[in-house]
Amino acid sequence: KAGVTQTPRYLIKTRGQQVTLSCSPISGHRSVSWYQQTPGQGLQFLFEYFSETQRNKGNFPGRFSGRQFSNSRSEMNVSTLELGDSALYLCASSLAQGTGGGNEQFFGPGTRLTVL
């Protein structure tokens, strides 16, 4: 079974631009979660989608948004990029909503975003 894939793997943008990251979950997984990982803040939950609906949202500004398609693929978008948005963005898929029922998450390799 193919794992979670994320594209692109690396991205360089400038302040004020916007960016879209893509995540393809493991086949059969309906839940996709996004995380931001930085040296200072660690792993922080952004949002989670299940069956095309956002079911959970972390404490991030509205510049961060996402969506999920009928095939469970997900995209996240960051508008008006700031220097502090530089991070590794990780996508994780699981069988159920988030980790309800204790389902483990399977992570992709991440997209490293650098904002100049």
Added chain:
Amino acid sequence: AQKVTQAQTEISVVEKEDVTLDCVYETRDTTYYLFWYKQPPSGELVFLIRRNSFDEQNEISGRYSWNFQKSTSSFNFTITASQVVDSAVYFCALSEPTGGFKTIFGAGTRLFVKA
């Protein structure tokens, strides 16, 4: 409020030593789930173990073992006879109904295993 605390930022051991990574969690829910994930230098988090709040049995998987103690809200992870390939960042995580089961990660413990 900090939900998952991994007090050890970095640990350095020599190969074949045993090492324990500490994890203390905080929750008001009676049903919750605890996890350990490993993040090797390649960056991709790898699931290691899941434990629900009703199962306090310790678990052993090869050189890995986990000690879950509800009385002290701890879920510690021990690597026996560590190897260089164990070098990674290890994250403890909590998932609880309050907040919709989103996963809250600890800050991680970076483990260096020297040959």
